Amino acid sequence: MANRDFFDPHWLSPLWPIPKTPDQISFYNTHPLKQTLTELIDFDYLNRAYMRLSIGAVDLETGEQVFFDNTKHTLTPEHIMASCALPPGFPAIKIDGRYYWDGGLYSNTPILAVTNEPEHKNRLCFLVNLFNPKGVPPHSLDGVQERAKDIEYASHLRTIIEQYDSKQYLQGIIAQLGAHIPDSVKEKEGLQDLLKHGDSHKLHVAQINYKSKQGTELNSKDYEFSELSADDHRRQGYKNALALVKNPDWFYEHHVGPKTVVHKLDHPHQ
Numbered sequence: 001m002a003n004r005d006f007f008d009p010h011w012l013s014p015l016w017p018i019p020k021t022p023d024q025i026s027f028y029n030t031h032p033l034k035q036t037l038t039e040l041i042d043f044d045y046l047n048r049a050y051m052r053l054s055i056g057a058v059d060l061e062t063g064e065q066v067f068f069d070n071t072k073h074t075l076t077p078e079h080i081m082a083s084c085a086l087p088p089g090f091p092a093i094k095i096d097g098r099y100y101w102d103g104g105l106y107s108n109t110p111i112l113a114v115t116n117e118p119e120h121k122n123r124l125c126f127l128v129n130l131f132n133p134k135g136v137p138p139h140s141l142d143g144v145q146e147r148a149k150d151i152e153y154a155s156h157l158r159t160i161i162e163q164y165d166s167k168q169y170l171q172g173i174i175a176q177l178g179a180h181i182p183d184s185v186k187e188k189e190g191l192q193d194l195l196k197h198g199d200s201h202k203l204h205v206a207q208i209n210y211k212s213k214q215g216t217e218l219n220s221k222d223y224e225f226s227e228l229s230a231d232d233h234r235r236q237g238y239k240n241a242l243a244l245v246k247n248p249d250w251f252y253e254h255h256v257g258p259k260t261v262v263h264k265l266d267h268p269h270q
């Protein structure tokens with residue numbers, strides 16, 4: 001399998017017992033992707049940061065999630081390639097002497113890039129969930145594996161949002177307490193630093209759940225990057241985005257907790 005604008009198969013199998021560096025160990029190479037990114041993206045404009053872009057990857061050695069951000073870094077094709085370097089299909093990407101893999105290995109829903117921002121403000125986060133938590137009972141081994149993968153990935157999002165809500169709830173309590181403390185008391189040593197943790201704002205998550213037509217996808221869908229699949233995802237994403245803009249009634253509110261509200265758009269178009 002190949003995607004002429006994304007990846008090509010290696011002529012030498014990675015199973016061949018020859019020592020290699022991490023950027024040489026994979027079933028496919030992503031040289032075509034670098035060419036595609038160079039042709040389609042104006043990196044000079046991107047790095048002026050008129051619109052912020054944060055890209056998640058994982059440091060191969062430390063196992064920690066890293067965000068490359070055009071407000072802090074000069075982004076190159078390699079930074080984007082690192083964000084989709086899913087092993088063992090694709091090789092690690094070397095940036096400034098370190099190797100990086102797909103950030104999905106650490107978190108398939110890197111909402112922390114938004115929620116960990118220090119500024120105290122209400123946030124609206126649009127989130128496209130490619131692994132639907134809802135599904136039908138499987139009737140084959142491949143269906144079992146696919147359904148298990150959906151639940152595994154989708155549960156990560158729920159856990160992250162619940163943890164964020166718990167944190168925000170405690171920060172809200174600090175903010176309320178701070179509002180009732182006399183100014184003379186606030187001046188006491190160390191109290192000002194504690195009160196800085198107060199935050200009374202909320203997080204709104206607009207969640208769009210992707211749903212394939214039943215029986216059209218296999219358990220390999222998290223690493224299936226054929227042109228046919230990419231085109232299908234692109235078409236459905238465009239239709240769902242139009243539905244989101246034209247018909248907000250698709251949304252209903254589900255309060256995860258006092259500080260987080262999730263608005264869901266469940267596959268209005270197939």
